[in-house]
Amino acid sequence: MKEKAVNFKNAFRDSDWRVKLSAVLMGAGQFLYGCRIKGILFLLVEVGMIYYVAARGIGDLIGFFTLGTQKADPWLGVAGDNSVIMLLMGIFAWIVLFSFFYLYRLNLKDAYRIQKQVEQGKKPDTFKKEIIRLFDRKFYVFVLALPVIGVCIFNVLPIIFMILIAFTNYGGSVVPPELVDWIGLGNFKKLIVLSKFAPTFFKILGWNLLWAVTSTALNYFAGLGLALLLNKKCVKGKAFWRAFPVLAYAVPGFITLLAFKFMFSYGGPINQLIVGAGGSAVGFLDIDAKWSARLIGLLVNCWISVPSIMLLATGHLSNFDETLYEAARIDGAGRFARFRKLTLPFMLFATMPVLLSQFIGNFNNFGIFYFLRGGLYMDGYFLASDTDLLINWLYNLSIDNNYYSIGAAISLIIFLITSAISLVVYIKSPSYREEDTFQ
The missing domain is CATH 1.10.3720.10 (MetI-like)
Structure with a gap:
């Protein structure tokens, strides 16, 4: 863990302008050093994250804290907010956000690693060589990627949802279309x-x-x-x-x-x-x-x-x-x-x-x-x-x-x-x- 932390700090302290550009535009350092496919993939991750945040990510994060502000009214045709769905989607938004930060950090470390290879007179690994190395030395990463994603969605998400429900007033007469609210340790009291x-x-x-x-x-x-x-x-x-x-x-x-x-x-x-x-x-x-x-x-x-x-x-x-x-x-x-x-x-x-x-x-x-x-x-x-x-x-x-x-x-x-x-x-x-x- 210590070595990884040092490398991440070095990505800002000792890196050149290409790596620093990757802090703003993911994949820029890889692309400028000739690893274009990898650079494009990192860029697509950033573009996808920006689109998600603009489309609904911000709303889901806000909804996580408010759990809704508009109560549904069927007589007036007002759809209203579903507090339970907003809580669930807010948890999902946090998972997406932390996953993006992990890939963002990986992007900087990878760009800094490529810079060091170039400084040592080595040619950066091609995308094909990276894939071969993934299947060889880090095959476990490739194999476990989809199961980990599945565990996060189908196991971690429901567990976090259940834990957070304990800090709300959800239940009894307070069920959608009624708005649920955070009550802290009220249920334990x-x-x-x-x-x-x-x-x-x-x-x-x-x-x-x-x-x-x-x-x-x-x-x-x-x-x-x-x-x-x-x-x-x-x-x-x-x-x-x-x-x-x-x-x-x-x-x-x-x-x-x-x-x-x-x-x-x-x-x-x-x-x-x-x-x-x-x-x-x-x-x-x-x-x-x-x-x-x-x-x-x-x-x-x-x-x-x-x-x-x-x-x-x-x-x-x-x-x-x-x-x-x-x-x-x-x-x-x-x-x-x-x-x-x-x-x-x-x-x-x-x-x-x-x-x-x-x-x-x-x-x-x-x-x-x-x-x-x-x-x-x-x-x-x-x-x-x-x-x-x-x-x-x-x-x-x-x-x-x-x-x-x-x-x-x-x-x-x-x-x-x-x-x-x-x-x-x-x-x-x-x-x-x-x-x-x-x-």
């Missing part, structure tokens, strides 16, 4: 202070953190324990016992969830067995079944996730040095001590990135309680139930009830929480601090 949102937010946040930690730990240790059990020499039919959990993993998750919902319903087989034994039907997933519904969610998630952890742990355990166990036995270490001092550190070292991805997946596990108990709105909760996670509440708010800006604020909070926890845990883990421990 509503989640923390406003009596309609705050109690529900903190209740769901606390349960979400408990759910993510508990389900991740349960899935991980259950999968690791199953892998250790199947690695025992005394276990017969290992191939069958390893294949059996994978069958549950192979079934689509939503089908498994719907099957468990039926099993624990009033008319399901579990209640039929209870009634047949002389008991009364139990509302495992009923509206007042708080902890039983949460426990069922944990067990169902375990049923779905344990097979993948088991397969992962089985692969890593096959690479473990068995002589360490023998040495520990000679030193008098028991089974639990060997697990705590040898197996667990090795597995955490090898699987910490996967464990963090499991945590993020569980934190944002939309399907578990949506299919088991979705659609319940309970007293003490605003558009949510006592088993909903933040991602479920976000869905209820934004998709079902048009609280788009509040939903965007929640999604941003989810991102900050998961990224902060993942980053801190990973930095503190042996996978990061003791990289060469098991090498």
Whole structure:
């Protein structure tokens, strides 16, 4: 990075008039040094940028800040401004602007590079030679150019749009043709202070953190324990016992969830067995079944996730040095001590990135309680139930009830929480601090 910055400064400080002319007219330096095709291409980029800015670029940038000034009126035939479209096109205008600045900087550096070649008595590379070099030394640039553009349009643009929506009042009654406005941190203040949102937010946040930690730990240790059990020499039919959990993993998750919902319903087989034994039907997933519904969610998630952890742990355990166990036995270490001092550190070292991805997946596990108990709105909760996670509440708010800006604020909070926890845990883990421990 330092070398590139120096070259860019040198393009102004040590360059001749041809390169300085490129600062005003892109491609002029290349054209005057004989690289005419390249110079024309840079010039076309500048002409295209000028046309875009004049045609709509300035309007899109202004619209990004104002989000519209004219409200639509169908009775009077006034089209008005669509704030959402203006925000989206404003983001696109910023992306185009930054892309142009990158090409502008590349234009100056390239012109300065050609100047140095000429000063050294070398002939500037022809356009054909530049293309050959692009396919040879910088083939990755050519291959990744279109995918990067696609990622910017179809991934980066929607993400930025979602983040910015969190700082507007978009949603509820404020939807086009109504004009949307910037409100800064207003939505975050509503989640923390406003009596309609705050109690529900903190209740769901606390349960979400408990759910993510508990389900991740349960899935991980259950999968690791199953892998250790199947690695025992005394276990017969290992191939069958390893294949059996994978069958549950192979079934689509939503089908498994719907099957468990039926099993624990009033008319399901579990209640039929209870009634047949002389008991009364139990509302495992009923509206007042708080902890039983949460426990069922944990067990169902375990049923779905344990097979993948088991397969992962089985692969890593096959690479473990068995002589360490023998040495520990000679030193008098028991089974639990060997697990705590040898197996667990090795597995955490090898699987910490996967464990963090499991945590993020569980934190944002939309399907578990949506299919088991979705659609319940309970007293003490605003558009949510006592088993909903933040991602479920976000869905209820934004998709079902048009609280788009509040939903965007929640999604941003989810991102900050998961990224902060993942980053801190990973930095503190042996996978990061003791990289060469098991090498």
